[in-house]
Amino acid sequence: MTVTHAQPGVRHVPIDTTRLYITEREQGYPLLLLAGCYDCTCSVAGAEALTQGAPHAEPVAFEHSGRMAYVEENARALATVHDFLVRHGA
Numbered sequence: 001m002t003v004t005h006a007q008p009g010v011r012h013v014p015i016d017t018t019r020l021y022i023t024e025r026e027q028g029y030p031l032l033l034l035a036g037c038y039d040c041t042c043s044v045a046g047a048e049a050l051t052q053g054a055p056h057a058e059p060v061a062f063e064h065s066g067r068m069a070y071v072e073e074n075a076r077a078l079a080t081v082h083d084f085l086v087r088h089g090a
Contacts, residue, residue, distance in 0.1 A: 031056060032080070035047035035060070047059040
């Protein structure tokens with residue numbers, strides 16, 4: 001699958017999400033994927049593609065963020081990470 005981001009004023013770069021993978025060893029680990037809806041580098045579609053090979057993956061889309069969801073939606077990002085860590089015994 002190839003994803004192209006359609007954002008005004010941004011150079012559009014096709015991303016080949018078939019090249020994203022998780023090794024067999026890593027499949028058992030919990031994985032939190034934070035993806036900004038306006039991120040041109042790591043798309044929501046890319047995060048969702050990663051979940052295909054990781055049964056314990058949790059993708060979270062940040063509707064008002066680009067590349068830095070932890071800055072642009074700081075309170076929600078911190079709460080998301082905190083909740084993930086608590087649920088997984090960290």
